[in-house]
Amino acid sequence: MWKSEGISLPKDMHELQSQLKAIMYTMNSKSKLADIMSTPVGQYLDGHPFFALALLVFGAMATVPVGLFLTFAIVTFVTASVGFVFLQGFLLSLSGIALLCVLCGLAIIAFAVSVILRAFYITSSNVLDYYYSRRSAHMKQDTIGSCPGCESDASSCPNPSFQKQKGQ
Numbered sequence: 001m002w003k004s005e006g007i008s009l010p011k012d013m014h015e016l017q018s019q020l021k022a023i024m025y026t027m028n029s030k031s032k033l034a035d036i037m038s039t040p041v042g043q044y045l046d047g048h049p050f051f052a053l054a055l056l057v058f059g060a061m062a063t064v065p066v067g068l069f070l071t072f073a074i075v076t077f078v079t080a081s082v083g084f085v086f087l088q089g090f091l092l093s094l095s096g097i098a099l100l101c102v103l104c105g106l107a108i109i110a111f112a113v114s115v116i117l118r119a120f121y122i123t124s125s126n127v128l129d130y131y132y133s134r135r136s137a138h139m140k141q142d143t144i145g146s147c148p149g150c151e152s153d154a155s156s157c158p159n160p161s162f163q164k165q166k167g168q
Contacts, residue, residue: 027033036042045052 037046045055
């Protein structure tokens with residue numbers, strides 16, 4: 001039975017009680033715990049030991065699920081971040097290749113248009129040179145009064161307009 005009530009305790013229980021008292025004294029003598037126990041919540045828990053024990057057991061049992069959840073959240077965040085970086089890298093390289101293809105296509109089209117315009121310019125300048133050189137040669141002949149194929153004889157000239165000019 002309990003000594004305070006006249007009931008004797010076994011010797012092992014008495015030793016356990018003294019050890020628990022020593023632990024409680026050590027815990028209460030720590031400054032941080034003493035600060036917590038001086039608050040209204042600490043005083044309430046000191047007055048209601050069953051509720052304090054239930055809170056302690058709940059806190060101890062909740063650490064595993066909370067720890068697992070936080071581990072899952074951190075691993076998911078890191079995986080998503082790394083995946084996002086790889087996805088962004090892949091998309092940037094893919095769009096870079098697409099841009100390179102578009103720019104190469106534009107360069108080929110620009111080169112083809114340049115070749116076509118250059119050929120048009122050369123052809124048109126040659127045609128105009130030929131046309132104006134023939135016209136200027138013809139104008140010189142009319143101005144000089146002689147036909148290059150004729151030897152200043154209007155009757156032997158095949159050009160009828162030249163024959164009219166000489167005849168007048």
